[in-house]
Amino acid sequence: MRETATPLAAWGATAAVLAGALWMLIDVLWRGAPGLSMGFLLEAPRDAGRAGGVAPILLSTIWILAVALAAALPLGLATAIWLSESTLQRPRLQRAVRLSLDMLAGVPSIVFGLFGNAVFAVALGMGLSILSGGLTLACMALPIIIRTAEEGLRALPPELRLQAAALGLRRSRIVLGLLLPAALPALLAGTLLGIGRALAETAALIFTSGYVDRAPQSWLDSGRALSVHIYDLSMNVPGGEHNAYTAALVLMALIVAINAATQAAARHWRRALSWQDPAAGDR
Amino acid sequence: MFRWNSDRALAAVTGLAARLAAVIVLLIIGFVILQSVPALQELGPVRFFTDDGWYPTGEVAARGYNLAPMVVATVLCAVGALLLAAPLGLLVAVWLTEYAPAALGRPVEALVGLMAGVPSVVYGLWGLVTLVPLIAAWQPPGASLLSGILVLFLMVLPTVILATVAALRAVTPEWRMAAAALGMGPTGALWRVVVPAARGGIRGALVLALARAIGETMAVLMVTGNVVRMPDSLFDPVRTLTANIALELAYAVDLHRSALFVGGLLLAALVAALVLAAERPREARRHA
Numbered sequence: 001m002r003e004t005a006t007p008l009a010a011w012g013a014t015a016a017v018l019a020g021a022l023w024m025l026i027d028v029l030w031r032g033a034p035g036l037s038m039g040f041l042l043e044a045p046r047d048a049g050r051a052g053g054v055a056p057i058l059l060s061t062i063w064i065l066a067v068a069l070a071a072a073l074p075l076g077l078a079t080a081i082w083l084s085e086s087t088l089q090r091p092r093l094q095r096a097v098r099l100s101l102d103m104l105a106g107v108p109s110i111v112f113g114l115f116g117n118a119v120f121a122v123a124l125g126m127g128l129s130i131l132s133g134g135l136t137l138a139c140m141a142l143p144i145i146i147r148t149a150e151e152g153l154r155a156l157p158p159e160l161r162l163q164a165a166a167l168g169l170r171r172s173r174i175v176l177g178l179l180l181p182a183a184l185p186a187l188l189a190g191t192l193l194g195i196g197r198a199l200a201e202t203a204a205l206i207f208t209s210g211y212v213d214r215a216p217q218s219w220l221d222s223g224r225a226l227s228v229h230i231y232d233l234s235m236n237v238p239g240g241e242h243n244a245y246t247a248a249l250v251l252m253a254l255i256v257a258i259n260a261a262t263q264a265a266a267r268h269w270r271r272a273l274s275w276q277d278p279a280a281g282d283r
Numbered sequence: 284m285f286r287w288n289s290d291r292a293l294a295a296v297t298g299l300a301a302r303l304a305a306v307i308v309l310l311i312i313g314f315v316i317l318q319s320v321p322a323l324q325e326l327g328p329v330r331f332f333t334d335d336g337w338y339p340t341g342e343v344a345a346r347g348y349n350l351a352p353m354v355v356a357t358v359l360c361a362v363g364a365l366l367l368a369a370p371l372g373l374l375v376a377v378w379l380t381e382y383a384p385a386a387l388g389r390p391v392e393a394l395v396g397l398m399a400g401v402p403s404v405v406y407g408l409w410g411l412v413t414l415v416p417l418i419a420a421w422q423p424p425g426a427s428l429l430s431g432i433l434v435l436f437l438m439v440l441p442t443v444i445l446a447t448v449a450a451l452r453a454v455t456p457e458w459r460m461a462a463a464a465l466g467m468g469p470t471g472a473l474w475r476v477v478v479p480a481a482r483g484g485i486r487g488a489l490v491l492a493l494a495r496a497i498g499e500t501m502a503v504l505m506v507t508g509n510v511v512r513m514p515d516s517l518f519d520p521v522r523t524l525t526a527n528i529a530l531e532l533a534y535a536v537d538l539h540r541s542a543l544f545v546g547g548l549l550l551a552a553l554v555a556a557l558v559l560a561a562e563r564p565r566e567a568r569r570h571a
Binding site: 082108 | 304307310311371403468544554
């Protein structure tokens, strides 16, 4: 009896979950595809977004991502190097840094929004702007970037370090000239993960980068991210659902593309590791 | 004599970066507390649970700051979603690790991975346009606690499945062989050996999912109707703590703004309490 009940329940549950997931994905495709055209990507929104496209919104999204990466990448890479380089290490401080990064990863996105609004927009006087939004997203993406970069650096075969040290290279040369380039695909995968997370974010952006749907002229201008555009069209603009769905389809396509690129980077990384260390290929 | 060289510079720069990265979470907690202080001082912490209702604007004498209905809504939405996601997620994970034919397992796992990456605002859009009208046709008004639970359930399910699959795959094959040697069938080995051995990882998956559900804003905001009230049934509209902040921060000033930060503080405290509660029993058992 039990020998058939478990597989039956497992197949049933999977079928149900599959049906739900496909329902949602096909719904977005079905309702979003009719509005999709070159014009949608190249035109400005008209009539509060009911008509026209998303060109300035894509531009704002790219600006916000660029600010977020410019802030999070150097800080994240340096932190990952500090965490992975054994002789720079101070165990208790390292544990504290790790704990605090884990906590950061668990902070709800709306709390990042509160923080970004209070600090970047108000206290530091940046207002609702690309800069405020980008910096808020940088804080959110930091734990992801650090974790994948650190794992990448640690996964390098130890011989690489030892051989370089035997050649008399300085630690800084080993890290910057050898280890970082060798771990590049892993660093790239981490960066892409961070971008994916930032692209999907809405709640942290409403009160930091704001709602303005014109193309930004500077990074102190407010700019509406694609996700915020979807929210605004579906909740605040009667009759905006069609373009909300089309914008959702564009966002999903971007995220699928980034996921694919992440996986390609990770595959390349595993192959690079197995070339350096044949045993790593089996792992 | 202090000699400047590139190794020292590297250690100094990366050490500084690590400290800076570590301080961010403290800054976040600090600023949210700092912004909550005016409301906590002026109103006292008790009024946030005993006031007549949530009327943070208008006539000063008639203002009320009760967050309790929103705390209840937040907890009900998250727990409801998890009650659905836990058993279903475990079964799908079991299917993926035990029963899935290779040709089917890979695409399904890829699909689950894709669902994990779908932005919450897209879940919200789907819920708002597709799910809510369906519920409304059955039990008006549609935007309700139930729609919030269902959308959150679908949202956290991929998290539960992927983390549970990882936990089940981490169980060493020797345990299965030992179970088989003891005369257990595959199903018996699964439920009495493999799943219990993966217990820690599964618990971690559920805690992660519950924390995400509590902290989720957009999907819930778009489908629950956002009426501040204690729900009497699954079909009543509710407003969660996260939705309250997202709806009102744009125009809130003074005490109202500060009260919203108190809501944020409460939210962070809920998530922290959950993570701590999940850590405690494991620690206790390790020391026993």
